[in-house]
Amino acid sequence: MEIHIRNVSKHYYSGGKTIKALDNVDLTIPANQIFTLLGPSGCGKTTLLRCIVGLESPDSGEIEIGGEVVWSRDKNIFVPTENRGLGMVFQTYAIWPHMNVFDNVAYPLQTRKIARDEIRRKVDKTLRFVQLEGFEKRPATKLSGGQQQRVALARALVAEPKVILFDEPLSNLDAKLREETREELRAFLTDLQITAVYVTHDRIEALALSTIVAVMNKGRIIEKGPPRDIYFNASHRFVADFIGRTNLIEAKVTAQEGPVTTVDCALGRVACRKQAAMGPGDDVTLCLRPEFIRLKRGNATQSQNVFNGKIRSLVFIGEAYEGEITVHDAPLFIKVEPDSKIEVGDSVNFTVDPENCLLVTR
């Protein structure tokens, strides 16, 4: 099912100040995709999700799910949460502590007045799907965090909704379990062919899980697209910075020739991938990801996109060294292979492909 969000705004009043939680959001969430809303805390992503499910009402605009308008200020439509027929996994899982696993999962079916053996059949099937068969009689609160998470998922899936919503479902798990559960979740959702809306502030989760990522900030959707596009081809400085560690360098466009836009910045003159919208004299930001800075020892002779620098610091973090080099006094964040022999104080040089030098608006 497709979800259309049209010009939705919402304000909060807190301590005498008005906070724009959603600022004229206009968004289409395509059917049967894993759609992620990514952004820092307080950016409005959870508010948007809660507006979709009906736990909160926007101030203005319209929300349509699968062709049915579920909320509209102008048409005075409000379909209450319980009639929207969606599934949702909460950040706290919201497992009811006074019920066992079976009752927790059967609950959505019981409220729909479905026959008893039909309920049993569907719950069994769903529990098998999330690999919890045999846990029916356990008190839900006696399960581990990962198992509780799967109970919450089973409960959201059991009534076979066309849309399932996730509100930071992995944030309460520890790091290792989070990675495992992320993989499981991806497998479940790919099998199901369901529209999933997933809210997170974790960029790795967003990149790994989604078919489309929408990056939000201050109540607005800044950019959306497939994970690779967002990572390599962002057009906003905020998005480029939020989606992965990067070096952001203030620059000025000097020329536009063929497939290359040339800029001047603290590193010197840099040839970058062409951005048609930019012209000579524009103030822009050069975004240079550390994985494209491949260091060689010693100094190299000056030529296009070749830079000489000095290692300032190096920290061993297991799979790599992280550190900083200076090029003409400008600091750059870098990553070096763990078996590298480079040491602090060494002179180094590197060459970057203009294709990997991304220019974004300031």
Added chain:
Amino acid sequence: MAHKRSVLTPTLIVIVGFLTVCPVVMLVFGSFSTGLGAFGEFTLDKYVQAYADPELTGIIANTIIFVLGSSMVATALALLLAYLNTRTDIPFKFLFRIISIIPMMIPHILFSVSWVLLLNPSNGLINLMLRQIPGFEDIAINIYSLPGMILVEGLLDLPIAYLILAPALASFDIALEESSKVCGSTTLRTLFRVTLPVLRPAILAAFILSLVRSLASFAVPSVIGMPGRIYVLATHIYQSIATGFAADFGKAAAIGMSVLATSITLIYIYRYLTSASEKYVTISSRGYRPTVIELKGAKYPLFGVVGLLSAVLIVLPVLVLFYTSLVPYSMIPSAKAFSMMSWKHWIEVINDPISLLSLKNSVFLGVVGATLGVTLSIFVAYAIVKIRSHASGILESFSFLSFSFPGIVIGVGFMWFFVRTPLYATIWALLIGYIATYLPYGVRPLTSAFIQVHSHLEESSLVCGASAFTTMRRIVIPLLIPGIVSGWILMATMFVRELTLSVVLSRPGTEVLAVQIFRFSEDGLWGQLSALGIMMIFISTALVLLATFIGIKFKPLEEGG
């Protein structure tokens, strides 16, 4: 939904505001009036009368000694018990739970009476027994004294102080002590330099709550203090409304004003301390069990102290009362005493119409009062926890205010109010007074119950397609049941044993158990008093068991595997 909510909080503010502010306002007006009949004509006479009384200085001195002394006894004992329980390898730890809960079921007046039966100078059982020992023939340990009052009141306030200190000690982050030891301190030095200072807010909070309770206490000053002519403010107020030719409610209100002001001040200090103590005592969320200190040689002597305390707190009062209810007059347990035992006092009580009426009234007040009180508490707790508006903050302050109410003072305030309404001298006057005074005991457990019902639990039910009503029935109510049950138990036991408020508001026809027992003690009818007292304990216990049973029955599922 939004509309309904916006009406709920103001309605509750009106109800709770009426219950808590009304008696205070009436007390203020009353203190500036000449008498119950002449309300509203401003006069300062009563203040002049009350505070120019030359006896007042002595009474205030007694009050200060009594209140400070008993609070110190209570806090010190509670700290010792809490420390032994949470931090040492003392055996039979289940005793500590019993010490902290059971005394709530033994009414204060009965506890005080049992000490009178044991230690009154003429025929107290312990005195009688000691006199059998050669050389001690003339001994007369006198409970009717300030030290006697302090001891008994201290023991009565011990459970409440323990209930504050035990969780604070249990949540104490052991790393603070460990780092002190790493720095080279001994266990004892660590205790005095780290543990106790860190716990200071909790200790102060326990101490201040004991101060409030002993300032409001009426059972001990009346049963133990008055026969020894030792008056404190509570009994002084009682004297001006219950003895002499004309009850002087104006003077009572004038004195009550300063008691109430002290009490409210103390309770706000308490509130400030408990909110600050959350910052102070660090709670480790790691589910980490603190290392236990080995007591070694001191283990059994210390356990002896705990065992003795629990015997003194629980077994002794019940035993003494039961014994006294069976023997014809005070005598030490002997073959002769056992041969003379009979149910005479019990039969007298059962045939006494006033005792029967008081039984009936107290059961009614316990059951109906607690049910109404808990119902009100559910709404108040809901508004405080779930609505969280500016208005619900006011509501919280109101419902907290009655924590500080000394029963006898607030009773005088209510008297000024009820005398002007048809409720005067009816059982409903008592019921309203009870709910007003004991509202926090219902609101407290329900507030914590509502906090546990995370909003996500309700929201996920809605997402699952359940209506608001189904969500209430299947999710919210079942999760609240433990809170409702403990709120009901607390209120019902408080109401069944209520003395201080009732002693002012109870009139002929609306006698209640504690007041009837108080009358018996004034008349020295110890046998009948004991028989009625045992019935009272029995009723409290029955109510507790009943509520617990209902709670278990309606709880759909508790941990199974």
